[in-house]
Amino acid sequence: MTTRQRVLTGITTTGTPHLGNYVGAIEPAIAASRDEATESFYFLADYHALVKCEDPERVQRSTLEIAATWLALGLDTGRAVFYRQSDVPEIPELTWLLSCVTAKGLMNRAHAYKAAVDDNRDAGEEPDQGITMGLFSYPVLMAADILMFNAHRVPVGKDQIQHLEMARDIAQRFNHRYGEHFVAPEAIIDEHVATLPGTDGRKMSKSYDNIIPLWLPEKKLRKAIMKIKTNSLEPGEPKDPDTASVYAIYAAFAGPEQRQAMRAAFADGIAWGEVKQQLFELVNAQLAAPRERYEALMADPARVEDELRRGAKKARAISRPLMDRLRAAVGIRALG
Template sequence: MTKTRVLTGITTTGTPHLGNYVGAIRPAIEASQDPGVQSYYFLADLHALIKAQDPARVQRSRLEIAATWLALGLDTDNAIFYRQSDVPEVNELTWLLTCVCAKGLMNRAHAYKAAVADNESSGSPDPDRGITMGLFSYPVLMAADILLFNANRVPVGRDQIQHIEMARDIAGRFNHLYKGDFFTLPEAQVDERVQVLNGLDGRKMSKSYDNTIALFSTEKQLLKLVRKIKTNSLEPGEPKDPDGCTLFQIYSAFVDRGASDAMRQRYAEGIGWGEAKNIVFETLNEQLRAPRETYQALLEDPAHIEALLRKGAERARAQAAPFVDRLRSAVGLGRFV
């Protein structure tokens, strides 16, 4: 049976939070256990260099994110889990694709256009001020990540659909120029059921807003952060609306439908905010206690993480190297004998 190939990259620029877990990590780990799917999960550390020039931060983030996925049960026997920078074929393919990619396509990339717009709104005489070639050609690197393994599906948020469309355009251009079916045209997989959690201030949980709850906060830190979640001024005994309430949203993301419905009834009965926050804390802490301990143990054993990532890179390169050899020949860079 031919397996469907699904690929996901995790940018290594920060510490995973509850929103990352609910929106991306949990569904991806569940998919990694599907025998009908060949999953590719990689630490996108080359992408990280586009926005982070702090080596210590990038290095620490790579370790923390790898430990997070492993602690939460990623099946590395089924899924191929690797560091992007450990697969040099990614870089070579990026150049091959760059040489067929139209500059005009990159001019339309959302991130580049947003950076130009920021410069123009600030009155800068140079619309490209501070914009690196890394940012400008970022979609080509992402296309290489996807096309190197001929992924069929790429789970993304709506803001990333454009990048998948660009990968399709670049792949189609290469296939046409070199007269072959070298690349599968990938499909964006947007799951409308994926939950987007709000943060401490009621806005989307994001490092940009500094309103996150780190996934593996200590018990003391977790309690402190849950107590900081913004609520209204309704007193105990007054009915409360769970819809639009960050506390209820977070709680519902970690319990089954029955528990969620029971909490909804407690809101109607006027549960106090202090009691509600204690319940949310206890629920999160109970579910995250075991993986938190595993996570801490993994951080203290980086050699184990390194070994798993190297094994994953070997598996990735076993597929990537022969494919890139074929592409070299296709463009005229093959060996003479």
């Protein structure tokens, strides 16, 4: 096993990246991938996407958009392993091996499954109405993603902690039965991760329809920023930056001196329109060059495909030997 710490992150391919994704996940992950002490794995979780998305065109389009986003923002694929989940056939094979040691009772306790059952009961339906095995078995596939590369650490939100605990449990069960093959992964919970407010003041989320897409053209970006909800305080009236969505977004993109200057401007009663204009200029300046790279990649999907195939080759150089050992361990071997 590797002596460097392996860190693994999956990105589900069901949507278009927005400013919140950029600040809260993509930018910090790309920065972390430059750490010499770690070996970074980033994958497009297209099998996971099938659990909640039945639109094939959306899954394919999202895969291209997300891959192009990470590449445009400077992910060094020479250092990191950047691949598409479905390009590594050992992952679904491992999912089956792990399924055969995973207790159904463990899956019964999964938050997503329990929430779906509760929703059905509240609606007067049968408890398992409309629940697929994809949803039920999702934690096993996630465990396979992690254990396939013996990731030491996995950055997750608080809603995913249970899945990491399940992955540890499944790894321990397999090791107990078939010998030591897997390390027990640890969840990395970043309490300080930036969560951006959306245009309505709530957390920026597709489900709230309040996002600002990351790659809007300049004019549309300005228009979206101008729609951010503010209070009715007039120009000249002091304003509180700590309760203003527009300041929270500004602070996520600004440096310390810029934040200090903007806080002073709030105290002096800066007009909301001027705050939004300055926010637009700040965000646009940071995204202008990456936007050009993104648009070039979107116009050349074959180039993105080549990057993903190279990443899959690197990933499979690890997954194939491990899978050979695991097959042998469970008794799936040549007969002579």
